[in-house]
Amino acid sequence: MRFRLVVDGDPRRIEVERGPEGILIRVDGAEYRGKVRRVHDGIEVRLGPKWRRVRLVGRTALTDDATHEIAISEIEDEPSDRALPTRSRSARPLPIRAPMPGRVVRVEARPGVQVKRGDTLLVLEAMKMQNEIAAPQDGIVKEVRVVDGDSVIADQILAVLEAH
Amino acid sequence: MFRRLLIANRGEIAIRVARTARAMGIHCIGVYSEADRTALHRTAMDESVEIGGPLPVQSYLNASAILRAARETRADAIHPGYGFLSEKADFAVRCAEAGIVFVGPPPEAIAVTGDKVSARRAMAEAGVPVTEGVDRVLRSVDEAREVAAEIGYPVLFKATAGGGGIGMSRVDRPEGLAESFEAAQSVAGANFGNPDLFLEKYLQKARHVEVQVLLGDHGAGVGFVERECSVQRRHQKLVEETPSPAIGAAVRRRLQEVAVRGLQSLGYRNAGTVEFLFHDRRFTFNEVNARLQVEHPITEMVTGVDLVRQQLRVASGEGIEFSQSEMRWKGHAIECRINAEDPLRNFLPSPGRIVDFRVPAGSQIRVDAGVAAGSIVPAFYDPLIAKLVVGGSSRDAAVRRMLQSVDAFEVRGIHSTLPFHRVLLSDRDFIKGKLWTTMVDDLRLVARIRSRGPWEQRIAEIAAAVAASGRLMSGPTVDLMRSKASAWSAAGRRQLLAGGDHAVPPRRRW
Numbered sequence: 249m250r251f252r253l254v255v256d257g258d259p260r261r262i263e264v265e266r267g268p269e270g271i272l273i274r275v276d277g278a279e280y281r282g283k284v285r286r287v288h289d290g291i292e293v294r295l296g297p298k299w300r301r302v303r304l305v306g307r308t309a310l311t312d313d314a315t316h317e318i319a320i321s322e323i324e325d326e327p328s329d330r331a332l333p334t335r336s337r338s339a340r341p342l343p344i345r346a347p348m349p350g351r352v353v354r355v356e357a358r359p360g361v362q363v364k365r366g367d368t369l370l371v372l373e374a375m376k377m378q379n380e381i382a383a384p385q386d387g388i389v390k391e392v393r394v395v396d397g398d399s400v401i402a403d404q405i406l407a408v409l410e411a412h
Numbered sequence: 413m414f415r416r417l418l419i420a421n422r423g424e425i426a427i428r429v430a431r432t433a434r435a436m437g438i439h440c441i442g443v444y445s446e447a448d449r450t451a452l453h454r455t456a457m458d459e460s461v462e463i464g465g466p467l468p469v470q471s472y473l474n475a476s477a478i479l480r481a482a483r484e485t486r487a488d489a490i491h492p493g494y495g496f497l498s499e500k501a502d503f504a505v506r507c508a509e510a511g512i513v514f515v516g517p518p519p520e521a522i523a524v525t526g527d528k529v530s531a532r533r534a535m536a537e538a539g540v541p542v543t544e545g546v547d548r549v550l551r552s553v554d555e556a557r558e559v560a561a562e563i564g565y566p567v568l569f570k571a572t573a574g575g576g577g578i579g580m581s582r583v584d585r586p587e588g589l590a591e592s593f594e595a596a597q598s599v600a601g602a603n604f605g606n607p608d609l610f611l612e613k614y615l616q617k618a619r620h621v622e623v624q625v626l627l628g629d630h631g632a633g634v635g636f637v638e639r640e641c642s643v644q645r646r647h648q649k650l651v652e653e654t655p656s657p658a659i660g661a662a663v664r665r666r667l668q669e670v671a672v673r674g675l676q677s678l679g680y681r682n683a684g685t686v687e688f689l690f691h692d693r694r695f696t697f698n699e700v701n702a703r704l705q706v707e708h709p710i711t712e713m714v715t716g717v718d719l720v721r722q723q724l725r726v727a728s729g730e731g732i733e734f735s736q737s738e739m740r741w742k743g744h745a746i747e748c749r750i751n752a753e754d755p756l757r758n759f760l761p762s763p764g765r766i767v768d769f770r771v772p773a774g775s776q777i778r779v780d781a782g783v784a785a786g787s788i789v790p791a792f793y794d795p796l797i798a799k800l801v802v803g804g805s806s807r808d809a810a811v812r813r814m815l816q817s818v819d820a821f822e823v824r825g826i827h828s829t830l831p832f833h834r835v836l837l838s839d840r841d842f843i844k845g846k847l848w849t850t851m852v853d854d855l856r857l858v859a860r861i862r863s864r865g866p867w868e869q870r871i872a873e874i875a876a877a878v879a880a881s882g883r884l885m886s887g888p889t890v891d892l893m894r895s896k897a898s899a900w901s902a903a904g905r906r907q908l909l910a911g912g913d914h915a916v917p918p919r920r921r922w
Contacts, residue, residue, distance in 0.1 A: 275864075
């Protein structure tokens with residue numbers, strides 16, 4: 249399960265995986281493991297040494313020491329890539345998203361071209377740093393949605409790969 | 413003294429320069445780009461002028477636009493801060509032609525120090541020990557191979573026009589030399605418009621040590637207690653301290669003496685820094701930074717000197733307020749650079765809107781920030797958003813105070829390097845003062861970062877509750893369209909989510 253969660257104005261990309269062992273939460277890539285249980289007036293979560301009660305009421309999340317305003321968007325129910333066995337990844341269009349806002353300084357991917365995992369698709373510049381956006385796996389470039397000089401926002405789709 | 417000073421910079425350094433200048437009764441004029449219309453540094457000025465588009469070349473690097481602004485606002489001096497136009501000799505020349513004082517060294521000195529080969533040669537002539545290497549541009553791979561064989565591997569290619577660690581390439585074996593040479597040339601050409609390279613012996617496990625120098629009108633001046641800036645990543649400094657835990661009184665005196673003499677030999681004036689590598693109990697010249705440096709506040713903390721005040725005094729002909737023999741310092745100071753970068757994802761840039769910004773306070777704690785809660789950090793500029801500087805009676809005391817201050821520092825809305833600092837400050841080698849320039853990689857410090865802190869753990873707990881509640885089945889609370897629009901709409905979108913003026917009604921209620 250993936251979604252975007254905004255807590256008190258702070259936007260984060262969340263991935264949640266639930267297993268017999270407990271729950272795994274990724275917050276912008278940082279991993280937290282723990283347990284979750286239902287109690288009569290909410291949910292209790294334990295990620296550190298202590299259980300913490302969280303009650304969700306409308307657009308607020310109440311904990312024992314604070315009230316936070318929350319917003320949820322962009323819910324995707326598909327399991328994360330990491331959870332998938334390799335073969336079921338095939339022939340799925342794979343959107344390549346901008347990891348941060350920035351400016352496209354070089355597009356190397358051309359539609360129809362075969363690329364290997366790790367090949368540079370394009371270069372995004374932000375804060376005086378050039379960041380190469382690489383193909384996450386082998387595939388064919390289906391679409392390129394940006395050109396040199398474009399400004400992009402975080403999570404914007406830059407290109408689409410068809411994995412095979 | 414000047415009456416009207418234009419500060420040709422942005423962010424924390426523009427604010428820091430204005431703080432001193434306004435306290436001296438000088439009217440401060442700020443400049444800003446289109447992307448910085450709401451930037452905090454504007455509020456630190458008496459007035460400010462828009463100078464151009466968001467890209468640095470359109471605004472903060474646009475010498476003509478800045479000189480026009482200076483003329484229109486009747487500025488009698490320009491302080492360039494660091495970066496941007498601070499080390500551009502031709503900008504200093506154009507200031508002089510316009511009858512405006514450039515607060516910095518003379519253009520001739522900037523030109524010599526800006527070319528690393530000529531700086532090396534000049535320093536060697538002045539009797540400053542230099543790292544083993546060549547004092548000329550290498551014309552071919554064969555020439556490079558010959559020199560490398562002579563001085564022995566590993567060697568380091570450097571761009572003569574380089575800066576910020578760009579264009580440096582380490583070569584461990586003769587087989588890798590040709591490839592590195594060509595790669596370094598193309599990086600240097602692309603970044604500095606000049607592919608010229610030279611070569612030095614690569615010193616393993618060296619410390620980066622530097623001396624702040626201040627030279628007055630006739631070249632008389634002072635050298636300050638050294639700073640150590642060994643904690644770096646990709647040749648970018650992350651943490652600096654003063655004094656160096658590795659240097660004693662005798663070496664300190666020699667470092668200061670050599671640094672002052674080296675800059676004097678260039679006809680240098682005003683503030684500058686001479687960087688050295690300290691290796692095997694010997695120091696050798698690295699480069700000159702012909703400007704006020706990012707890490708200058710640690711020197712101010714242990715000496716009580718206001719370096720910007722001295723810069724303005726030197727530039728206006730009033731001279732330095734003290735001599736070398738009057739110079740005193742005590743205790744220890746450390747600076748942590750707070751960058752808008754995510755250390756958990758390989759220091760990925762993290763521009764965006766800061767929704768909350770809480771800074772530590774107290775005795776011997778100084779925060780030079782370029783942002784506040786509500787600020788937008790644009791993607792166009794340097795990631796430095798704040799500098800946390802603390803002092804202590806000893807290094808241990810300063811390290812403890814820094815750890816406490818890092819814990820009290822909170823930046824929400826974007827990611828910052830604070831989690832990195834927490835890990836570094838708890839590292840055994842760092843605590844012992846055992847520092848070297850590649851320690852961040854060698855110790856795999858970044859891999860030790862597990863969490864971004866208590867605030868993020870709170871977010872994770874709420875996320876777990878959201879997932880467990882079945883809430884996600886009922887759809888988003890906000891449904892925002894993705895668009896192909898600019899980064900500005902991203903900034904606006906964040907404002908929206910933060911519950912700004914145009915709150916989006918929830919699509920569903922529970």
